């Protein structure tokens with residue numbers, strides 16, 4: 001048994017002090033230690049995007065990241081995308097426009113899209129499509145996902161320009 | 163945006179209807195709107211969407227049980243071998259290991275079809291594919307399981323490896339299963355002949371034969387298989403599993419573990435996609451339960467992505483030959499099909515697949531002569547099974563290519579040729595399928611008009627093209643897999659209580675397609691209440707009445723009818739109670755706008771909850787049940803039930819492509835997808851099924867394929883198995899033009915699998931229009947396109963196919979039937 005090391009994580013604004021074997025992967029720690037099961041495991045190999053979380057606001061594949069290396073960074077999972085009881089416009093649009101079916105890919109898409117629209121308000125469909133091309137969805141054919149992110153871009157753009 | 167069911171995605175312009183003629187889509191919408199439903203037919207967000215977008219929906223792997231162990235399965239390193247011995251003693255002694263099991267513990271064979279039980283929970287004496295499970299370990303963590311694997315000694319004696327169904331079809335020295343036919347490795351053979359095919363072909367003025375070759379493809383759902391089992395001191399076993407068919411799992415657990423069904427509870431949490439790949443009861447589900455029994459502790463078995471590829475059960479690698487003969491006027495005379503399927507190591511749904519590759523080939527066209535020879539061979543590949551549009555996809559590509567080729571050779575516009583040959587509605591086919599509603603004509607005319615077909619077909623510059631293809635699929639298999647005991651295909655239970663909410667219990671598995679939402683829509687529609695009064699209970703075999711599962715596109719049709727019946731039954735005491743309160747006879751009352759009131763006069767009535775409370779005064783909570791059973795259908799010849807369904811979906815897709823002549827890359831620009839699902843209950847979800855089907859179909863057409871070297875799978879990862887990204891998706895326009903089906907709930911038919919089948923050949927035929935070559939070897943990767951172009955150049959240069967020469971009468975949009 002490799003010995004455990006202290007790991008201090010800041011997730012969705014909360015501090016967690018953990019003792020973990022140094023090789024523990026961030027995805028496992030989020031899901032198993034912190035019970036943040038919204039982040040999904042689709043492949044464990046960096047090929048599906050289901051495990052995407054935001055590290056200092058940037059989308060990262062948590063299945064490819066050691067938890068220890070996430071120390072000192074702000075982590076955001078799908079659970080932290082919107083304040084309790086509210087929905088982010090991207091989440092709202094996913095619901096209204098049918099962008100989630102089985103939902104397993106959805107958290108990964110949501111966090112990726114939220115980060116992208118933050119930096120690219122008013123992005124075009126083609127730009128959105130490129131930004132989401134690291135996320136795999138087998139149910140929707142992406143059509144309604146793009147519809148939803150485009151619609152959210154329209155809601156967000158005027159607000160951010162002001 | 164409510165109320166429109168023709169939606170285009172993307173921002174680029176779409177051609178308008180080609181003239182002042184009637185818009186079929188608008189016309190269909192207007193007809194549906196006139197029936198005045200308050201929920202049915204409305205674009206309805208999924209009732210569980212809010213949980214999914216916030217990460218709160220619970221999938222199997224999200225469940226934690228106290229003291230839960232990790233279960234892992236050791237994979238075979240040989241594709242075909244006898245197991246001389248397995249020594250697990252050392253592994254058992256490893257600290258942290260709670261149990262190690264091998265195949266001899268639960269050797270009872272099982273399988274999804276009762277007549278072909280050839281799987282076991284763990285390999286018994288023999289492995290038949292690389293990755294078959296030979297031992298199961300439960301331990302405190304994953305690392306301990308891995309170390310235990312290193313301590314397990316398996317002695318294999320390699321056997322001849324079969325990786326080619328053509329070899330398996332001949333006499334073989336070693337049979338993969340004893341039950342294989344004669345001295346071969348064939349699992350199933352089907353012969354059917356109606357009319358006189360040789361004679362009809364002899365008299366044909368044109369005969370076209372094409373052969374198609376298809377790599378196997380796999381479902382690619384994002385959620386890997388996962389199962390949790392717990393055996394509690396009260397003697398009960400609970401199994402949570404990512405399954406499409408909780409009932410089959412329930413039966414198989416009971417059979418293999420030797421435990422009565424009533425002591426087993428199967429729960430289906432949210433499922434992250436299935437597409438047929440979670441419809442078999444699987445060995446790992448049973449092995450997980452066995453580990454839980456053995457250890458007395460909860461055990462979770464979670465697959466990694468490679469395990470998912472090895473378990474496969476995807477679409478069969480297939481070779482098929484299709485010959486169609488036509489008379490001088492273009493009337494289809496006869497169809498002759500030969501298909502050879504690579505079934506891999508197990509039977510799975512193979513008997514059904516073998517039938518479907520033939521029996522579903524004729525529709526949507528009328529033939530009076532039909533012959534089919536289908537064979538499915540065992541090989542040492544991972545098992546093939548059911549995948550979306552099961553048995554209807556590979557054969558459809560070849561058939562629609564043949565039809566396109568006939569049109570080209572005879573100088574027909576392929577749309578006109580199809581219009582001449584469609585099955586009419588209310589018709590019995592030569593193989594005794596009962597066709598009822600059928601809007602295939604409206605489909606092809608709508609796709610023609612919306613796509614600007616006439617300005618494009620054979621008229622786009624070389625390298626760009628447009629193509630058409632049709633589809634046909636069952637709306638629920640008429641004969642259930644299990645015949646005994648006799649029970650309905652689907653049952654729905656309702657409970658309305660003090661809180662004025664209605665709880666819906668049903669065993670139908672929502673796997674993302676939105677069946678829970680349809681349940682709530684149907685019940686709320688009948689009771690005239692808001693949808694949020696309806697709560698769909700999780701699928702739990704202790705409380706939910708049996709449903710036969712989410713496969714064969716049966717859920718909307720069968721569950722919808724059962725839900726409607728249950729709600730009608732629940733309405734009876736409500737009307738009775740309101741009748742007492744209002745002193746108006748019940749037959750003059752109706753339920754709408756959250757009230758029970760005099761027909762047509764909502765003000766003369768009582769609120770829903772008052773009627774409910776009145777009815778509860780003596781009875782307590784109201785409960786009601788509704789069920790749907792199929793009627794007997796089909797002929798009496800051998801295999802006559804295969805492909806019979808209470809209704810069929812129809813489709814016609816037009817696709818436009820741009821083939822890059824330098825790189826061979828096929829860029830699909832647009833798909834106009836006209837689909838007949840009868841009345842769409844939730845157009846938002848129907849569009850989602852169509853768009854997802856197109857994505858999956860184009861993946862198989864252009865880039866997906868399980869590639870083997872011998873029996874070794876070369877691409878068991880999402881990096882090497884190429885699923886289309888958002889950037890490769892065409893613009894999709896869904897055209898929902900179906901008329902109400904006479905037996906479907908509110909006139910609905912399936913939209914889960916049928917939407918896939920026309921996508922592939924519409925694009926294949928568009929490639930033919932673009933560059934004049936017919937590519938019949940899937941997937942059509944750029945190298946194959948370049949090779950075909952090269953050959954074309956050698957033969958004398960780039961040639962577009964000739965334009966139609968037959969005077970086309972330009973079938974009017976209202977072309978009679």
Ligand code: FES
Pocket residue numbers: 040041042043044045046047048049050051052061062063064
């Ligand atoms: S689980 Fe991380 S990319 Fe698939």
Ligand code: FES
Pocket residue numbers: 099100101102103104105106136137138139140384434435674
């Ligand atoms: S919604 Fe199922 S994978 Fe995207």
